[in-house]
Amino acid sequence: MGKTIAEKIFSAHCGREVKSGEIVISEIDFALAQDGTAPLAIQSFESMEIEKVAVPEKLAFFVDHNVPSPSQEVSLLHQLMRHFAKKHKIKLYDMGKGVCHVVATEEGWISPGNLIVGADSHTCTYGALNALATGVGSTDLAAVMASGKLWLRVPESIKIILKGLLPEGVYAKDLILYLVGRLTARGAVYQAIEFEGEIIQEFSLEERFTLSNMAVEMGAKAGIMRADNKVREWLKKRGIRSIQPVEPDEDASYAQILEFDISFLAPQIARPHTVDNVVPLKEVEGTPIQQGFLGTCTNGRVSDLKIAARILKGRKVSPGVRFIVAPASRQVYQETLRQGIIEILVEAGAALVTPGCGCCVGTHNGVPAKGENVISTANRNFQGRMGNPEAFIYLASPATVAASVIEGKITDPRRFL
Template sequence: MDMGGTIVEKIISSHVGEVVRAGDFCVVTVDMLMCHDATGPLTIKAFNEFERENVWDPQRVTFVLDHAAPSPNERVSGLHDMLRSFAKEQGIRFFDVGEGICHQLMLEKGLVLPGDIALGTDSHTCTYGAVGALSFGIGSTDASGVLLTGKLWLKVPYTMKIIVSNSFKPGVYPKDLMLNVIGILKADGADYLCLEFSGSCIDEMSMGGRMTLCNMAIEAGAKGGIVPPDEKTLEWVRRRSSRSFAPQTSDKDAYFIDVLHIDAAGLEPQVAFPHAVDNVHPVSEATGIPIQQVFLGTCTNGRLEDLREAASILSGRRVHDGVRLLVCPASRQTLLEAIEEGIISTLLEAGATVIPPGCGPCPGTHLGVPGDGENVISTANRNFKGRMGNNKSNIYLASPATCAASAIEGKIADPRKYLS
């Protein structure tokens, strides 16, 4: 008797029209394609070479300006205009400068739902797995093929199950968990696998926390990350979309290529040292390292709950002299909610600089490029040499709470000392 299917196998099977299993090659129909300003122009150029007048379905395509927004120079302005013009001509959904980061918007606006196959010309498209969708990044040329046909060729990935038991202790967050996972698996430990997250800790976790986990699955080499949808997921999605969807979960007898067990109660805050995401250490091994810039934002940790965590630590305190704290909300909606809640005023009073919703300093294309020899601690997902625009600087990765504590002290600090 055949074994049951994983959530990934079942989602792909539903988009193929027949049962497929890990290792099979197939062509799938696509529910949503996203392109942003750093990769969209190449996609448009490749599409135009086919000399086809229209994309396959403009309602299933989304363009976002977020990587260098507002435009820092004339060249980027030209690329932005290319995307604006193509989107208007084709009737494609378009989010202009200041609306926010593509991955935040795709979920916040209810554009990706449980059971979907959603693709994007960005490696962190895997974020959408938080709602139980199969999502991953593709190249611009592949994306042009999707614009033409609405289909993609792929190999069905095997799945590694990550079971996280118990609850976090105060001062430990989903970002710490995912850094710990990447430290265990290493940068290539999950190559072309899908990471399925489950266990009591995941059940308790907010949707934002689940987004953080899935967002960083690619940093272990994974094709994607996914959290099987539960009632929390379905309620969250229904508030944002009226579109019908077909959630999937893994069968009890599904085959997993490996299973990793983690006790959340045993974790302490984690820090990834330069210049690799898998160079992970407990915060106790990082305390005291001087820092000159702190960045709070990105598709990993720029949501309302992240800003709230940082503000709770910074409230009534000041950013250390000589430290720049840059805050970049993940979306316009996040910024508005943070203003209404008083979070932004708390951060500003502490000495933070708030920059427009978008990717901000993360990709190094503009805003907040660090100086030579400077140390940055960031809530981002990558710390490769040159990632933030200067290959002579050093980037450390940590949770919003650890970043906030570090901003106060001017050196990497344990956030637990600031918790009441």
């Protein structure tokens, strides 16, 4: 019997052939934590009474969720991370560098075939680089710090085959929202998704990251793609020259094989308060909004800001709307500055905030008021997610967010293209 990508990657990291369903102790190639999870991981590590971090060279910390610090309590947690990282020689990317999942790929931490864990649920983003990457908890991270290894279950896999190409004005975000709506929040719990289809080859790496990023919204452990020449080229630019892509065997066994014809897909929206509450945009078209947010590990990259700028060029954000933009990393910020994208967004009325998670996680940088509607490019719209349980969050593509902040209501971006 053949193996899935997940089974092959686990086998390579366990020193023996393993099958889905097994619980294994696996070598980890790279592990990360952010300011919402690292402080707890540090506490857990110290409680284990282990002196030395086993594999500091395989670890990175990111200060990205709550930046710049809004309070003395948060500053203390950031300081704890800095001190620990310095003491144990762990690479720390401080505030302003950007969102962990964007920075980790930019900095060349991720290669095909890697087994990666992160104390952040959107660690699955790296599946776009043919890595088995999954979110874990803080004590898990402590165990990796202590040993370089972690207990994991080898997941079953679901193959999602995408037929056809996307129409004009419909984006990777619309596609993944559609898939989350179809599979639901629990459609892939404990399982790895393998994405297949012509559209994947067609997609840029940035679009692929958007897809893999939201695999966890279906409960998946990972959202993996094959590595093609685009991956090879993309990694080469980031200093990684030799790669070993992992392909699934023809006769691999899947829990499910699902096919979707995407050639007629229209823009999609996830309505409050769950990510799988997805409808075609036209069903909520005209819903008034008071805030728009462009950014995050899902949609805060150069191409995302670029499409928003294309729509906003020469236009203004509606007077009743606040439009917040958080470039996902300093690199994204610099590149969009160079290309004049930031100029267009600011001219239109956008408020730029520090590269990082921005207002997605409800700490600061744009907490909505009671009863307000927000349209956001983020990946979650749970009640209270942005800091106010009495606000309503709609998730959409960067193009839809840009069109909607111009009109002050949920708007089909195809009108502006």
